[in-house]
Amino acid sequence: MTTKLFGEPVRRREDPRLLTGQGRFLDDLGAHALEAAFVRSPHAHARIRDVDVSAALDVDGLVAIYTWEDLPDLLAQPLPLLIPHPALTHGRTAHPLARDLVRHVGEPVVMVVARDRYLAEDACALIRVDYEVLKPVVGVEEAVQSARLVHEDVPGNVGAHLVQEVPSAAGLGARETIEAAPHTLSFRLDIERSASMPLEGRGVYARWDADDESLRVYSSTQTSTSVRMAVAARLGLPLPKVEVIAPDVGGGFGVKIVHPWPEELLVPWAAIALGREVKWTEDRREHFVSSAHERAQVHTVRVGFDDDGRVLGLDVTILHDHGAYTPYGIIVPIITSTQLPGPYRLGAYRVEFSSIYTNTVQVTPYRGAGRPQAVFCMERTMDRIAAYLGADRTAVRAVNFIQPDEFPYDQGLIFQDGRPLIYDSGDYPESLRMLKELIGWDSFPALKAQAAAEGRSIGIGIGCYVEGTGVGPYEGGHVQVTSDGRVHVSTGLTSQGQGHETVFAQIAATELGVPLERVSVVTGDTRRFGYAVGTFASRAAVMSGNAIALACRKVREKALRIAADALEADPGDLEIVGGEVRVVGSPGASIPLATVAVLSNPLRYAFDAEAARATQFAGASSFERPPVAEGEEPGLEGRDYYSPLRSTFASGMHAAIVETDPLTAEIRILRYAVVHDCGHLINPMIVEGQIHGGVAQGVGGALYERMVYDGHGQLLNASFMDFLMPYATEVPFIETAHLETPSPLNPLGIKGAGEAGVIPVSAVIASAVEDAEGIGIDRMPISPSELFDLRRSAG
Amino acid sequence: MTDIAITLTVNGVVRQVEVPGRRLLSDCLRHDLGLTGTHVGCEHGVCGCCTVLLDGEPVRSCLTFAVTVDGHDITTVEGLAAPDGAMSPVQRAFTECHGLQCGFCTPGFLCTVTALLRDNPSPTGEEVLEGISGNLCRCTGYQNIVKSVHRAAEIMAEES
Numbered sequence: 001m002t003t004k005l006f007g008e009p010v011r012r013r014e015d016p017r018l019l020t021g022q023g024r025f026l027d028d029l030g031a032h033a034l035e036a037a038f039v040r041s042p043h044a045h046a047r048i049r050d051v052d053v054s055a056a057l058d059v060d061g062l063v064a065i066y067t068w069e070d071l072p073d074l075l076a077q078p079l080p081l082l083i084p085h086p087a088l089t090h091g092r093t094a095h096p097l098a099r100d101l102v103r104h105v106g107e108p109v110v111m112v113v114a115r116d117r118y119l120a121e122d123a124c125a126l127i128r129v130d131y132e133v134l135k136p137v138v139g140v141e142e143a144v145q146s147a148r149l150v151h152e153d154v155p156g157n158v159g160a161h162l163v164q165e166v167p168s169a170a171g172l173g174a175r176e177t178i179e180a181a182p183h184t185l186s187f188r189l190d191i192e193r194s195a196s197m198p199l200e201g202r203g204v205y206a207r208w209d210a211d212d213e214s215l216r217v218y219s220s221t222q223t224s225t226s227v228r229m230a231v232a233a234r235l236g237l238p239l240p241k242v243e244v245i246a247p248d249v250g251g252g253f254g255v256k257i258v259h260p261w262p263e264e265l266l267v268p269w270a271a272i273a274l275g276r277e278v279k280w281t282e283d284r285r286e287h288f289v290s291s292a293h294e295r296a297q298v299h300t301v302r303v304g305f306d307d308d309g310r311v312l313g314l315d316v317t318i319l320h321d322h323g324a325y326t327p328y329g330i331i332v333p334i335i336t337s338t339q340l341p342g343p344y345r346l347g348a349y350r351v352e353f354s355s356i357y358t359n360t361v362q363v364t365p366y367r368g369a370g371r372p373q374a375v376f377c378m379e380r381t382m383d384r385i386a387a388y389l390g391a392d393r394t395a396v397r398a399v400n401f402i403q404p405d406e407f408p409y410d411q412g413l414i415f416q417d418g419r420p421l422i423y424d425s426g427d428y429p430e431s432l433r434m435l436k437e438l439i440g441w442d443s444f445p446a447l448k449a450q451a452a453a454e455g456r457s458i459g460i461g462i463g464c465y466v467e468g469t470g471v472g473p474y475e476g477g478h479v480q481v482t483s484d485g486r487v488h489v490s491t492g493l494t495s496q497g498q499g500h501e502t503v504f505a506q507i508a509a510t511e512l513g514v515p516l517e518r519v520s521v522v523t524g525d526t527r528r529f530g531y532a533v534g535t536f537a538s539r540a541a542v543m544s545g546n547a548i549a550l551a552c553r554k555v556r557e558k559a560l561r562i563a564a565d566a567l568e569a570d571p572g573d574l575e576i577v578g579g580e581v582r583v584v585g586s587p588g589a590s591i592p593l594a595t596v597a598v599l600s601n602p603l604r605y606a607f608d609a610e611a612a613r614a615t616q617f618a619g620a621s622s623f624e625r626p627p628v629a630e631g632e633e634p635g636l637e638g639r640d641y642y643s644p645l646r647s648t649f650a651s652g653m654h655a656a657i658v659e660t661d662p663l664t665a666e667i668r669i670l671r672y673a674v675v676h677d678c679g680h681l682i683n684p685m686i687v688e689g690q691i692h693g694g695v696a697q698g699v700g701g702a703l704y705e706r707m708v709y710d711g712h713g714q715l716l717n718a719s720f721m722d723f724l725m726p727y728a729t730e731v732p733f734i735e736t737a738h739l740e741t742p743s744p745l746n747p748l749g750i751k752g753a754g755e756a757g758v759i760p761v762s763a764v765i766a767s768a769v770e771d772a773e774g775i776g777i778d779r780m781p782i783s784p785s786e787l788f789d790l791r792r793s794a795g
Numbered sequence: 796m797t798d799i800a801i802t803l804t805v806n807g808v809v810r811q812v813e814v815p816g817r818r819l820l821s822d823c824l825r826h827d828l829g830l831t832g833t834h835v836g837c838e839h840g841v842c843g844c845c846t847v848l849l850d851g852e853p854v855r856s857c858l859t860f861a862v863t864v865d866g867h868d869i870t871t872v873e874g875l876a877a878p879d880g881a882m883s884p885v886q887r888a889f890t891e892c893h894g895l896q897c898g899f900c901t902p903g904f905l906c907t908v909t910a911l912l913r914d915n916p917s918p919t920g921e922e923v924l925e926g927i928s929g930n931l932c933r934c935t936g937y938q939n940i941v942k943s944v945h946r947a948a949e950i951m952a953e954e955s
Contacts, residue, residue: 015890018898019882021832021872025899028831116826118817199836199844199933200899250834250899251933284837497897497934689893692936720841720931728937729928757936 006510006748009685012502013521014495023248026203026220026281033205033277034063036267037120039110039127040290041102044136044359044713045150048100048129051110056126061115064274065123066266068097074236075269079260083329087162090154091326092357096262102131103150103324104361105714106289111266113278136359136713140298140321143356150324150357159322160330160355164337166412167348168313174350177313181304185384190779191373191762193296193321193707194700196366197725198496200250201282202291204263206271214241217268220249222257223534224524225492230260231268246524252496253697254365255292257536258328288718293707294332294366296321297373301381304347309385309396311346316377318353323362330355331416332363335370335468338413338421342378342466343428343651344400345409359713365536367697368758375465376780379763382464383770393462393767394432394441401428408744415647416537417471423649424751425741426466431653431675434737435462439655439673447657457662458670459772462655463760468647469678469752470542470743476531477548479508479555480637483601483610485579485594487512487519489551491544492532494524498754499686500540504548506682507748511552512559513576514593531641538650538752541682546642546746554638559596562636566591566599597636602627648743650751652676654695654760656732658768665787667703667769669732677739679751687753688736694757696731701758702765703781704730801865805830806874814861821845823861824871832872832902836931843930846903847871853910872902875909884950885909885943894943896934904930908944917948 017023053065068076079093098109110127114120137143137150143157150157168177178184205218215237221227221244228244231237249256263280271278282291297320304313320333337351386396402409404427415421436442444460451458480488489508495501505519512519522528523544524535533543556576563581564571567589575584582590598614606612616627628634657671674691681687704724708716717723742749766777769787775794779786798813805828812827819838824830824847836844838857845857848870875883885908888894895901904927911918911926918926923944932940 011890012893014898015895016882018895018901019872019886019889019905020876021830021902023832023898025831025834027825027835031826031829118815197933198897198899199842199931200834200897249897250836251897253933284839497895497899499896685893689896689935689939692938693896693934694936696936697933719839720837721839725931725933727928727931728924728941731937734936734938 004510005506005516007681008506008683010502010506010516010683012499013505014499014501025200025248025250026205026218029218029247030205030277030279033279034113034115034274035117035120036111036113036270036278036280037117037124038108039112039124039129040286041098041105041107041109043102043131043133044105044138045134046102046131047134048098048102048109049132050130052128055128056123059114059119059123059126061119062123063115064113064270066097066111066270068095068099071096074234075265079262079327080230081329082327083331085160085329085334088160088326088330090159091329092151092154092159093327094262094325096265104359106286106361108262108290111270113270113274138358138360138709138711138713140296140319140356140358143358144319150359154357157357158354159326159357162334163352164413165350172348174313174315174348177348178302178304178315181312182306183388184302184304185388186302187384187778189299189301189377189380191295191297191376192781193293194366194705195293195707196253196255198251198253198255201284201287202256202261202263203281204267205279206268207277208271208275210275215268215272216243218245218247219264220256221246221259222252222494222496222536223259224494224526225530225532226534227259227264228526231265234260234265235269235272244526246494249494249496252535253367254294254369254536256496257534258292258364284720285718288723289361289715292364293323293361294363295373295701296363297336299373299377301377303381303385305385308399309389309391310399311344313348314346314381315350316340318351320353320355321358321363322355323358323360325362327362328364331365332370334416336374338415339371339466339468340374340378341411342375343402343426343464344378345402360709367694368755369537371465371467371759372698372701372762375463375760376763376766379463379760380766380778383767394436397464398429398432404429415468417647419646421468422646423466424743424745426649426651426677427739427741428651431651431677431739434739435653435655435673435675438675438735438737439657439671441655456659457772458657458659459768459770460655460657461764461767461771462653463763463767464653465759466649466651467538467756467759469538469650470644470648471537471539472644473533474641474643475533475543475547476529476639476641477544477551478529478637478639479548479551480635481555481593481597483594483598485518485592487514489519489548490522490528491548492524492526492529493540493544494535496535498540498690499683503541503682503686504544507545507548508552511549512556514579518579538754538756542648542746542750542752543642545682545750546748547640549748550640550642551638554640555636558600558638559593559636562596562599563591600636601634642746644745648679648745648751650678650753650756652756654764656764656768658765658772660769660772660787665784665791667782667784667787669699671735672732673735675737675739676756677741678753678756679743680740680749681738682750684738690753691736691757692734694755695734695761696726698758698761699731700726701781702762706781799862801862803864804868806870816860816862818861819857820859820861820864821856824856830871830873834899834902836900841931842900843903843907844900846906846930848906848910851910853907870906872905875905883909884954885912885947888943888947888950892939892943892946894935894940900930900932904932904940908947912948912951916951
């Protein structure tokens with residue numbers, strides 16, 4: 001195949017429209033639609049006594065006001081619990097509009113529709129909701145004391161409890177093994193709440209066609225097919241009468257995989273009820289208090305190890321704060337608990353988590369999804385073992401690594417997809433060697449001594465991770481070659497800036513031997529492809545990438561078969577180069593793919609010159625068989641699905657050098673290095689971009705981002721003024737190196753790359769600050785004032 | 796609420812519009828004039844997505860009432876390319892250097908950087924960081940945005 005585009009840093013095809021203001025984000029659509037706004041609870045826990053809308057009725061431009069009582073039966077039910085894991089014994093979800101109780105600040109109570117958003121907000125301001133304020137449950141430690149309950153019928157506020165245990169080779173449990181180990185350590189590790197915070201919030205725009213009784217919904221979502229199914233189910237519409245489209249989406253990072261959001265049902269329902277287009281665009285405060293957060297967990301770790309630092313037994317207990325509801329199940333603590341072993345072969349492992357209700361915004365996956373917590377636990381453990389033994393931190397890691405000849409490696413756990421957690425491939429010792437070289441690990445002590453002599457305090461840190469990517473169950477791809485030679489690719493999963501239009505086009509162009517310019521790609525539009533899961537868990541390239549490759553191979557096979565007939569050659573002697581099917585070694589004998597497409601579709605009508613070549617009188621055809629042979633379909637197109645046996649496992653290692661200010665305790669990242677392995681790279685430029693973005697979010701999580709709740713359940717920093725995210729001035733230059741251990745599980749040998757960058761950053765920064773300061777770091781993020789306090793209590 | 800008639804010159808075209816006094820410039824541009832390239836990320840002036848050029852200077856259109864800029868000159872992302880549609884050096888540099896991912900913050904960055912390079916055609920690394928430190932991006936990690944600014948300066952120097 002000479003059209004080699006797979007693996008090349010091809011420039012993005014998305015860029016021109018996004019750079020010229022021609023992107024189509026949710027709020028760019030529906031210029032004449034009515035607009036919705038919501039009255040949201042100001043209390044973390046309260047009973048609704050009465051809603052008085054009378055004052056709002058006078059607002060000029062008001063169209064409708066809805067409360068829970070106005071909703072039809074199907075819509076009045078609690079929202080679906082999307083992933084009902086058996087361990088989630090007390091799963092609870094909210095109603096689209098609050099029924100009797102509100103359980104967090106920001107829960108929607110009343111929906112208002114008006115001529116525009118200003119007027120809808122005017123009406124909201126005039127609606128009086130009478131609340132009986134109840135005492136809230138805030139913070140996981142208060143919740144487990146169960147003095148008060150978030151849901152009256154959930155004892156102890158415990159939504160889920162799950163234990164997984166892998167015995168040692170000798171068949172002993174982790175706790176026994178730890179007791180018998182030469183050395184043991186116990187400690188607690190905390191991570192605080194953060195959130196995805198895409199710069200475009202959520203949004204929904206719905207159009208009802210009353211004549212056709214069909215609904216079109218645009219949503220800023222990571223899963224248009226699932227929104228479609230949810231809308232059809234909850235509004236009682238036939239599925240084929242509902243279309244959902246994810247237009248350009250301004251970032252997702254996990255929060256937009258949750259569905260259906262109340263607004264994704266309410267806005268289309270209002271559009272039907274009113275017979276008018278209706279739109280809702282989330283504002284930033286709404287995003288803070290009514291979407292989803294992640295990260296908050298408390299971990300209690302006990303580890304037993306030998307004189308070399310080899311982990312003989314590890315026992316981790318996790319308290320997971322899942323907020324007021326569990327629409328997305330318990331994916332986050334499942335991932336933490338199963339990804340915790342990372343690149344290591346642990347002697348015996350026991351992990352137990354409890355998922356706890358609190359009167360705060362619900363918790364669903366945020367880029368990395370439980371893994372930053374897992375890696376923080378495991379890597380802090382490695383650092384503590386090293387400190388205890390006086391050993392080099394990388395040496396302790398190396399002694400525990402799974403070796404390259406041990407793949408596939410079964411960790412003995414059940415992963416988030418309900419399937420065994422078996423690593424497909426990797427080379428952790430090589431990854432560590434590359435990282436140490438990149439950051440200059442071995443020469444760092446000299447650098448540190450030199451800095452100390454200048455009165456400066458610097459430290460180096462490391463963090464290793466393994467990331468389950470490309471999780472199933474499936475994705476599909478459809479590929480069609482039209483008679484103008486253009487190739488149209490579609491897949492059902494969505495894009496939120498990852499460059500899917502480009503990488504999927506690279507795959508199709510490579511597989512079909514056509515120039516990139518002739519390939520167009522559509523994602524996230526149920527009109528083009530109705531079967532899909534969504535873009536999350538670093539799965540898009542693995543899942544849709546392979547599905548598109550398989551669909552292309554079907555098309556290619558058919559093209560070669562038809563061309564072989566036309567060229568009177570053997571299909572095995574044909575290749576496709578530059579959009580031409582030709583006989584290998586005989587450049588004169590060729591036929592354009594466009595012509596093959598014409599030949600694939602016997603026609604009655606000559607609607608253009610190309611089509612004239614495929615009509616019934618155009619050429620010789622056998623009278624012995626029908627125009628479309630049995631088992632054939634007209635057209636040069638193919639559809640296929642990729643459904644993996646299990647997840648792929650990408651991996652990587654990060655290192656950082658930080659400097660801490662002796663007076664202000666400010667933490668500055670001087671260098672940041674990444675070695676990354678996601679199997680074969682489709683587009684190295686895009687993979688690097690994903691790493692950069694991930695590390696930046698990780699830096700935010702390590703140093704700045706936290707959701708600050710007071711004892712009343714009020715989020716005190718629900719704005720960009722107070723919830724700090726890094727600007728260009730806070731993110732270091734990131735040095736990267738790639739290692740490619742192809743996945744044996746899929747035809748393209750790829751693993752996912754979307755989330756990796758964010759995963760180990762908190763662990764790396766904690767390790768580096770600890771090295772600089774000589775003070776144990778067991779809670780992230782860490783601010784200068786916290787470091788200052790730590791110094792004082794240590795000093 | 797009584798609407799007020801205002802006249803704006805947007806991307807070189809005189810536009811007349813009637814808006815309530817409280818209408819934000821961002822909403823006026825996006826919804827009254829149909830120029831949806833200007834994005835709103837936070838509506839409190841922190842993220843910079845809504846940055847446009849007001850008489851050539853970058854401003855937050857989400858913190859500006861439309862009526863207060865009556866008679867002024869505004870450039871949005873739609874006005875950065877040449878009249879024939881050719882992308883400006885800043886726009887070209889962003890695509891060369893992969894300076895965008897989801898593209899939501901991009902129009903704000905492009906306007907900010909256009910003004911930055913007009914005032915300082917060859918900024919140092921520190922000056923670039925300072926120059927874009929009022930714009931948030933959640934996707935790219937900034938490294939390629941910084942690279943794009945330097946590349947844009949290069950292109951402008953080559954083409955001047």
